Amino acid sequence: MTNDDRHPYLPATPGDSRSPCPALNTLANHGYLPHDGRSISPSQLVAAIRQVYGLSWAFATLLAYGGAAKCGHADGLSLKLDLHDLAKHNVIEHDGSLVHDDTATGQTFAPTTVDHHLLRQLLDTSDSTHLSLRDLCRAQVRRQAASRPLDSLPSYVSKGELDLIYQVFGVTRGSERGSGSPAEGEELVVPKAFLEEWLGHERLPEGWDGPLREIGLVALVEHVKQISNLETEIKSSGKSGL
Numbered sequence: 001m002t003n004d005d006r007h008p009y010l011p012a013t014p015g016d017s018r019s020p021c022p023a024l025n026t027l028a029n030h031g032y033l034p035h036d037g038r039s040i041s042p043s044q045l046v047a048a049i050r051q052v053y054g055l056s057w058a059f060a061t062l063l064a065y066g067g068a069a070k071c072g073h074a075d076g077l078s079l080k081l082d083l084h085d086l087a088k089h090n091v092i093e094h095d096g097s098l099v100h101d102d103t104a105t106g107q108t109f110a111p112t113t114v115d116h117h118l119l120r121q122l123l124d125t126s127d128s129t130h131l132s133l134r135d136l137c138r139a140q141v142r143r144q145a146a147s148r149p150l151d152s153l154p155s156y157v158s159k160g161e162l163d164l165i166y167q168v169f170g171v172t173r174g175s176e177r178g179s180g181s182p183a184e185g186e187e188l189v190v191p192k193a194f195l196e197e198w199l200g201h202e203r204l205p206e207g208w209d210g211p212l213r214e215i216g217l218v219a220l221v222e223h224v225k226q227i228s229n230l231e232t233e234i235k236s237s238g239k240s241g242l
Helices: 022-029 042-053 057-071 083-087 116-123 133-145 152-169 192-201 217-237
Strands: 073-075 078-080 130-132 188-191
Touching: 022 042, 022 083, 022 192, 042 057, 057 078, 057 083, 057 217, 116 133, 116 192, 130 133, 130 192, 133 152, 133 217, 152 188, 152 192, 152 217, 188 192
Parallel strands: none
Antiparallel strands: 073 078, 130 188
C-alpha cells in the first residue's frame, strides 16, 4: 500500500518548490520526495514514481532522467532537480493543461497552482461519479481548443499525461476499486473523487491503493495512439462540448 500512515499528507508551505505536475507535487506532499521539493536526484524520482504510481523501471527511468537532464542543474558531479525547474515553459511543461492556466506571454515559468475553475470544468465533463477515457479525451479537446495551439511534441506529451491519469487512477467499471487486475482490454473509469483530491489538493486519494497493474512504456505508446484516434473522432463529431 502506498497511501498509508507512514507518509502523511503535509501540504506545501511558503518556500517549498513545486511544479505544474500534480504527480510529483503529491509525492513531495507525502514525503516520498523531499518535502521542500529541492535538490532531488533522478534516482530518488525513479524510486518514488515506481513505488507510488506503479511505472515500470524503464519508463520511470526515462521520465526521471529525461526531466532532470532537460530542466535540472548540476550539483558538483551530480544532476539534481528542484520541482519548480519543471515549470520552465515549453521545455516539458506546455499550454493547454487540464487544470493549470497557460503561461502568460513573456513569462519564463508556467503557473504551478491549480485553477479550480478548470478542475471543475474537467469534473463536469460527465454527469456520473466517474470519467471514462472518452470523457477525459473530450475534456482535453475542449481545454486545448481554448488554448494556444500545441506543436506535435507537446501534443503527444499531453496525450501521455492523460493516459497516465487513466491508468494510475482507473478502476474497473461498476466498482470503486475493483479486485485484482482487470481483464485484457477491459475499460476502466476514473472516479471523480480521486481526481478532485489528487488534482485539486495534490494529495493521494482516500481509498486508492495504487494502480491495478504496472504501467510500461510500450503500453503507453499504444494507448496514446488510441487517445489520438478518440480525440480526432471527438473533434470531427463536434461532441467535445466546445
